[in-house]
Amino acid sequence: MLDIKKIRNDFPILSREVNNKPLIYFDNAATSQKPISVINSLTEFYSKYNSNVHRGVHTLSMESTDLFEEARNRVAKFINSKNSESIIWTRNSTEGINLVSNSWGRKNIQPGDEILVTAMEHHSNLVPWQILADINKAKLVILPINNDGTLNLDEIDTFINSKTKIVSAVHMSNSLGTINPIQELCSKAHKVGAKFMLDGAQSVPHIPTDVADIDCDFLVFSGHKMLGPTGIGVLYVKPEILEEMDPFLTGGEMVLEVSYEKAKWNELPMKFEAGTPNIADAIALGEAIVYLENIGMQNIRNHEIELTEYALSKFKSLDKLTLFGPLDPLIRGGILSFHSEDIHPHDIGTFLDHEGIAIRTGHHCTMPLIRSLNIPATSRASFYIYNTKDEIDYFINTLGNAIRYFTDVK
Amino acid sequence: MLDIKKIRNDFPILSREVNNKPLIYFDNAATSQKPISVINSLTEFYSKYNSNVHRGVHTLSMESTDLFEEARNRVAKFINSKNSESIIWTRNSTEGINLVSNSWGRKNIQPGDEILVTAMEHHSNLVPWQILADINKAKLVILPINNDGTLNLDEIDTFINSKTKIVSAVHMSNSLGTINPIQELCSKAHKVGAKFMLDGAQSVPHIPTDVADIDCDFLVFSGHKMLGPTGIGVLYVKPEILEEMDPFLTGGEMVLEVSYEKAKWNELPMKFEAGTPNIADAIALGEAIVYLENIGMQNIRNHEIELTEYALSKFKSLDKLTLFGPLDPLIRGGILSFHSEDIHPHDIGTFLDHEGIAIRTGHHCTMPLIRSLNIPATSRASFYIYNTKDEIDYFINTLGNAIRYFTDVK
């Protein structure tokens, strides 16, 4: 059991009011809030150590470099990557996927090859592959889903076949909550000689992640969804693949030797980090990881299973609502996407906002998925470590009021 | 005259000691220090408003979006861009140049075309063009420099000719301090129908910048060199060019409509900003601009001319040192690059560091330029608004000690 009261005290924004009501923040799948230790890490860095990293012989530069590389090591440990050269700083998950689809993809995908993604991918794990398929004349194949929002694996051996060169799948769907059987997808991919990329944007913040165990070739995630600041994300790449990949962005920091005619790339991971990196935010992400580790990722997962179970049971009291995604909390994250035929999600969102509750409404950057559900958008409540059952009670109650407000005929 | 005392009080790090000596920070060309208002802006954002931007109907999301777009407007005004759609957030200058060389370059550079850069470019404004020239079978041409570190324009009309499709030039050299006649380069480029890109990484923080006046097609700069946080930079693109450019990174936020097969791009500038942006740092960069504007960019420039003039005169007291770049402070920024035959720059750097002075030593990411000077590296001191003549006195004095320390034979 988490000590939620103590945790909540660590998050300054949670004492804020919205429309004169205490803020209930249920938009964690979009971005998480930040504990004071992460915020302080930024203040401390800029007040004491700020300097550009690498190559400086002066004290501030050495100190910044140490803090920066320490954060990288921390990330490596957090996902159980044996070496920290596998950790490449990006802005966010999206940039990481673009890096892979450009650097690895353009070189390795041949005409006629297949790229497999699932029907529940975020645009960030769909559009870059559309572009790659288009440019390299490959075929983008979509693995379908069942009615309950789980992947349909009936014909998985047709979908992952000898033409498949990479399988890229979301671990936890940001619009359905579904947790996918990635181990199975990964080993199927490897069996046909394909690479496996994991979109961990929603999973890494909420469930323990072990790249050695999963054996994925690529993993991306975003700092801002796991208590860290905006502007910093991570791409993990297996060392042997990294060695063979060409750089993506070029310029300062990522070169070892440059003449006017040509350049020789720097060592890993710098080869993939062009220009001055987001030093302060990388260090702050390290702090976020310290915070998460202190609580324990398994404890976080357990807390969210509990909240999800509770919310699912409470949802039954509301009729006229369709809830998407699997009902077994063991294969779903703390994400509840729902729809009412009678009220547009935006109206629900606006109503809840007036009661202090922040949820997200829309297609959640999974437009093709939402379209396939034949609805314009969904309302989505998503939980994190600081959320409570009391908040869920208030949310369900307010949601009931919203339904009555918009549907009761006077 | 700037009220330096007051300014210094705004920068917490300046009260720090290094090796038991007060910090003298002369590494501003690598990155600048941050005023408390910028640091506080981060704290405030994460403590009060933090949320993902765009599309959210809840209060935090609307407030974040407002702050984020307000920062964009502030940047637009700061460089006198008529519309804020021209302002694209990047991580740093390097990413901006890569965006242009990829999105504009790959589409518009034909085999046999010429790309012109100067001999004093930072690797970030050299390597991306090497790659582009290589891929599109174009020719990268280098505009040479004179002995005094200014551009050699004697044969400029040969260098900028009908084959030239883009001229990309640094405004203020980060290793020589030279301020280039960019207006002339820009109009020559336009005369032959070429585009003009300005690398403002060193100039935008130190001298007034007016894109309408310069008439450049592209401009890049980095927040971290102008009192802003790391991880945020800006690419300005002329509206008519932006309309025709394909996106670079793809994924969430930058699309309007997506099916499993294809995507339709979002409006400008979002089309070029894939994934969750670096919201907090963009807002903090807005604060940095407020700080700079309160002082006044022309006042900053004047202060730095004064410091540079003073330092140049003091340098005469030291023999055995070669100073690079033009001696006229009107065509040089507050950047002093020097070399001694007898002491390696790293030893100077280490010696000064032990006396509390932070300078940069190395090739400053302009390796081909430094090689052409026939030296392994230079020592570089660079100034900003919080630096004083007293600091320069102490620096010159300590530099003298360093020379004696390493060259006096016991």
Add this chain to the structure above:
Amino acid sequence: MSNSIDQIYDEIILDHCKNPRNNRKIHKPNIICKAVNSFCGDEVNIEIKLSSKKIITLTGSKSLGCAINQASSSMLSEVLYGKSIEEVFNLYNIFNCMMKENTVPKKASEQLGYLKNLKIIKKNPIRIKCCLLPWTALINEIEKI
């Protein structure tokens, strides 16, 4: 039920949303206006019949999506009745100005009638688009006449 929510969905808006007016297809319309906002799935379908003197004599409005889009469509379908094309343009300009700018001259504002109630939506700027959608759909069509 709190009061605050009624600041966005005031009684008139809610009434139009729950009981949309002119909710019909009409026979042989002279003008058909359609628009979608793919982001939130709002849809506008407005049909108009003109007299020989170019006066609007019949309107039909079938709109889908959020309450604000629905209410705005319904209210639009009412106010159009009996207006000339010029008058519609004029009204649009005033309405657009109310939704986007800070002030509307009092005289002009009076012409808006109960459309003024929609001003409340400005408290929720992201929803302004929903409110303007039927209007832009209409203007796009009548500009072609």
Add this chain to the structure above:
Amino acid sequence: MSNSIDQIYDEIILDHCKNPRNNRKIHKPNIICKAVNSFCGDEVNIEIKLSSKKIITLTGSKSLGCAINQASSSMLSEVLYGKSIEEVFNLYNIFNCMMKENTVPKKASEQLGYLKNLKIIKKNPIRIKCCLLPWTALINEIEKI
């Protein structure tokens, strides 16, 4: 002059830097070791003559670059004298360990002699590379024997 600087450039280092030992080319060397660190422009040129019993009998060291690289090269050229290849490997391991790890067993440490003075450089971690450059150049060559 402050004291603190002498913590990096202690007297012995400074002496070797200003008066590099064995600063010569030698005739028909058996081993030639070269290395450059392009980042800072350090250069190492060490030449070695072996006796028939594979004992180092003559060394020449011409190094360019920073004081630490120069001092380390000069000191290396002195300590090599009279050592067998095995002894050089052994010494390298101890030296490398001193520069990179936190502790070196006391017994081993004694074999380092005045090389121990170079430990001071660890206060300035970025310079460790400069200090190790002549050593890695040497080991690269003798590994080929």
